[in-house]
Amino acid sequence: MSFKDLQLNRPILRAVAEAGYDNPTLVQEKAIPLVLEKKDLIVSAQTGTGKTAAFALPILQQLFDRQDATKGGKKVKALVVSPTRELAIQIEENFKTYCTYTNLRTTVVYGGTSIEPQKDILKKGVDILIATPGRLLDLHKQDVLNLDYIETLVLDEADLMLDMGFIDDVKKIERLCTREKQVLLFSATIPYKVEQLANSILNAPERIEVTTNASTSKNVNQVLYYVPKRHKIELCLHLLRNTIKGSIIIFRRTKFGVDKLEQTLLKNNYKAVSLHGDKSQTDRQLALTTFKTKNANILIATDVAARGIDIDNLDAVINFDLPNVPETYVHRIGRTARAGNTGTSYSFCSADEKTYVANIQQLINLQLDIVDTHPYPLDPKAKKEIHKTPGKSKYKKGRKSEASKKKKKRWY
Structure with a gap:
């Protein structure tokens, strides 16, 4: 027609x-x-x-x-x-x-x-x-x-x-x-x-x-890296140095995460710009224009900021943080391989994101290709990481049992 x-x-x-x-x-x-x-x-x-x-x-x-x-x-x-x-x-x-x-x-x-x-x-x-x-x-x-x-x-x-x-x-x-x-x-x-x-x-x-909700483009090569949360930045740098080339969008879950990764990439001499809801309209427009005109080849964004944005010839998508809603994964990787082109999506999964992978695979009806030949593998037995602030007790300040209060000798 x-x-x-x-x-x-x-x-x-x-x-x-x-x-x-x-x-x-x-x-x-x-x-x-x-x-x-x-x-x-x-x-x-x-x-x-x-x-x-x-x-x-x-x-x-x-x-x-x-x-x-x-x-x-x-x-x-x-x-x-x-x-x-x-x-x-x-x-x-x-x-x-x-x-x-x-x-x-x-x-x-x-x-x-x-x-x-x-x-x-x-x-x-x-x-x-x-x-x-x-x-x-x-x-x-x-x-x-x-x-x-x-x-x-x-x-x-x-x-x-x-x-x-x-x-x-x-x-x-x-x-x-x-x-x-x-x-x-x-x-x-x-x-x-x-x-x-x-x-x-x-x-x-x-x-x-037009398509089933779960459909992912046949032209997207989807790969998965199991990596401890604390090593995700190192893995990202490793892949940017050795594997991933061209025009790239990196997705992070939070605005803070977007800013942190942008600073790291800029320090490592990568041309990166970022996009999230807290930026002014002028900054958002500037970041998009810089990326679209190839003056920066990496765009780091939250999902809301990047939804539906039309960027031609995107070579790769990196899911730095896996989304907890499996449909969001489909949107993200749909940024690449548009209009008949091919592209690759790289997903980083830490111990606490394993359930997200299961949900994504169930939705798209596809087993993601796991790459285990990388310098920062995740121990298969690794449990969800809980971040503690060093030197702090897990108990609230000033909370004492009744027994300890009775035992205490008072000077008055």
Whole structure:
């Protein structure tokens, strides 16, 4: 099938062709006709399957026929809600690419940056708005944003949105839009809470499941290293020196862990940048740009910061800390081997993460290849490590038994 078969008009087809896309992906093939029929949709698809275009192209097609500004200026007709700033920026870049030959206007609004320039753009009028929930509600509260004309509402990465605690915001945004709107819900996985949300806001939705939740790309070579927690940094340096080359993302569980590893790699003369929720928007954008333009070849990130970010030609993913949610492993390694390329994922497992490996293998229905020829092997009998502060008693300060109090001779 080609994009022409999807009933898209020539200006959009031209922009798609110039962006280098010949044929639609499976999710685009299934979703675009249904969106054009004005159906509500629940789409379960991993990142890297082309789902942004699956909603962007039909939305542009629907708005194309009515794109001339009315006397009152342009009204927001399509709203895309995204959980993170990086994703929102990326979605807007895609919309801009596809609407090159139309006069439809798009903009993106998100927190962590000045609100005034965003207000100015909205006052001039836009057709399509991409937003993070917090900033969207701020702008609505300040009467800068009118959601009375919304025809299509897209909730992207719905599972992540709920994990980040945005469920009340999402419901509020949905209520602020018109009742007649079309709702498109995209999610990498459909856990129970996403299902509940969908039931409460979608109207007789069509379902599209492009891959099973557990699918991992056949092009990713997945290897596993058993290593004591205290030796993970040494193993990481060892692999960077001898095995892993090219463009790499390293995942850590905490922001503190991200910062610590970044400092270590910089001291060892590696070109590394980092990404996590505590960084300012400017720093996050700078880190991403530095990585994408190959001025740094290592990006260290937490899961929330890296979810859905589109980075071409990634050679490897390192799971420095294994995720406790097995689906997260699938998202992480899906960063590499996109669009038919190959890649490798390296996972470090300490004694207390062994159950995570079992859950991951069960989900993906695959045995990970274990590499035991490395300098820091984990003793197979090793138990979960409990970190004690040297010289400290396990008892609380000042806690004494009744007996010891009685025995004590007093000087008074």
